Amino acid sequence: MAALYERDLACRGLGIALDEVATGRALMRMRVAPSMVNGHGIAHGGYLFLLADAAFSYACNSYGPVTVAQAAQVTFLAPAAVGDELVAEAVERARSGRTGVYDVTVRNGAGTVIAEFRGQSVMLAGKPHTT
Numbered sequence: 001m002a003a004l005y006e007r008d009l010a011c012r013g014l015g016i017a018l019d020e021v022a023t024g025r026a027l028m029r030m031r032v033a034p035s036m037v038n039g040h041g042i043a044h045g046g047y048l049f050l051l052a053d054a055a056f057s058y059a060c061n062s063y064g065p066v067t068v069a070q071a072a073q074v075t076f077l078a079p080a081a082v083g084d085e086l087v088a089e090a091v092e093r094a095r096s097g098r099t100g101v102y103d104v105t106v107r108n109g110a111g112t113v114i115a116e117f118r119g120q121s122v123m124l125a126g127k128p129h130t131t
Contacts, residue, residue, distance in 0.1 A: 001058060011054050014047070018058060024092030024102075026058035032084045043080035043114075051088045052104040052117035059090035059102050060121040070099065072119040084108045088117075098123040 001021045005011070011018070011028070020027040030051045038044040053072060060067040080086055090104040104117040 001062065004058070004061060008054075010050070014050070016051060016054055019087075021058050021062050023062050024059055024095070026055045026062065026090045028055040028058065028088045028090075030086050030088075032080050032082050032086065034082050037082055040079075041081075043082075043084070043086075045074070045076055048076065048080065048086070048106055048115050049074050049117070051086060052090075052106050052115060053119065055088035055090035055104050056102045056117065056119040056121070059092060059104075060100050060119070063123075066124045067100070067121045068124060070120045070122040072117065074115055074117045076115050078108075078112050078114050080108055080114050086114060098125065 005018045016028055016030045019029055028051060032043045036043055036047045052074060086106055086108055088104050088106045090102050092100060092102050094101045100121040102119045105113055106115040107113055
């Protein structure tokens with residue numbers, strides 16, 4: 001996973017840190033920067049989706065073979081503000097054959113749930129991670 005993160009220019013460029021990875025699980029962290037807010041002065045949903053999607057990606061790739069998103073959906077529940085440190089925790093719910101279902105909860109530092117994300121993954125047959 002360290003090599004995958006090293007090549008993850010989107011996450012690294014936005015300051016998204018990979019805190020933990022275990023089989024079917026991942027924990028990532030991001031601080032909301034001033035450049036990440038929308039016209040309402042709150043974190044843009046696209047950045048929240050990206051954080052959740054990144055945690056989802058590391059959780060479903062924790063088995064080894066290259067796995068990508070097949071579909072994903074997010075529900076925004078509370079706003080995030082500049083300076084908030086957000087934590088996305090991805091947990092595998094089901095895995096069968098080449099597909100999987102993962103839930104990601106994004107919380108702020110106070111523990112308030114900011115967003116709930118569900119992603120469906122598909123494993124690319126025979127394609128190993130490159131080093």
